Amino acid sequence: MKFFVASKGDHKSNMIKTMVEQYLLDFDLEISKEEPDLVISVGGDGTFLYSVHDYFHRLEKTAFIGLHTGHLGFYADWLPDEIEKLVIAISKNQFEIKEYPLLSMSLTIEGESEPKKYLALNEATIKKIDGSLVVDVNINGQHFERFRGDGLCVSTPSGSTAYNKALGGAIVHPSLSTMQVTEMSSINNRVFRTIGSPLILPSHHKCQFVPLNRDQNFVITIDHMTKSVDNVVSLEYTVAKERIRFARFRSFPFWQRVRESFISDEY
Incomplete structure (x- = not known):
């Protein structure tokens, strides 16, 4: 070996x-x-x-x-x-080999022919550099909500005990093939409204974030990596086909x- x-x-x-x-x-x-x-x-x-x-x-x-x-x-x-x-x-x-889900993220930038693909073991997040993040949240191609707040986090079951937990998300057993969307300080009042609760989505679902204004700077993270990007058309998240293998x-x-x-x- x-x-x-x-x-x-x-x-x-x-x-x-x-x-x-x-x-x-x-x-x-x-x-x-x-x-x-x-x-x-x-x-x-x-x-x-x-x-x-x-x-x-x-x-x-x-x-x-x-x-x-x-x-x-x-x-x-x-x-x-x-x-x-x-x-x-x-x-x-x-x-013994234990296989657990990963997160797949697809980042589409205006003017680029192909989306950038990333995998995460823990989570991926999006925030604004200045001001509130405003994005439309779509689930399986259908509009779900318009989010306003500090940011959004999409985590794997393995990562549910990390940043997701600090945000008030649920702890999910890593044998479940899911992803979880949690809010960072959403704005909720008589004018703006979000679901306000973590969403746990199954492996056949897609979650998409679409910024209302592309001409902005965003900070995205994929586990330990941090990137500053602008002209973002959309970010799409799915449970990855790939899985991590732990030796037990x-x-x-x-x-x-x-x-x-x-x-x-x-x-």
Whole structure:
């Protein structure tokens, strides 16, 4: 089996990266940055996001596992004091694959012949640089509402515990093939009105944002990436056909992760 170890880049993470590489080489596994069967991310959830984006072109062939140098995160099953257990598990090449949905975003810019395509593991957002964001929200080609406010966030089930949760969105189990639209400080009064609640859309739905004024600057994010764009005709979101593959060497139920991350044991 071929593997690659991605590091956060700090001293601790780099030391662990070197240690994991040497152990796996001792078990006759092969390092391959270009064509890994398994990518081991050492750092935090941010490092994991970077690692996944580096291999979006070979999702069907590469599985991912996270080793957290801090505390357990949503994309990390292992801690530094468990390195030997992890290495032995990998060397036996016996692991379960869990596939979870990704988000697909299509950005259409005025004057460009083809839309730009992006994938996100957590979420994609749109905001205005100055003033309120005003966009028409269409679902499956039908007008749903005219949104006015700070911005909109479209998240995957895996990303529902990230920015989406901070915005008041629902936590969705990552086995469900859905996407979620949440508002950022919408304007609701006698003149302007939005739904005011998160929308959870199934995999066969499309959600489209159409700016009322294209001659504006927008800030869009795709996970950790931020882009400033103008002349936006539309942004279309769907549950991606591609899926991310997690390598599971032991059981770590999603709701246990949620509880340990957000609920204290002290009552």
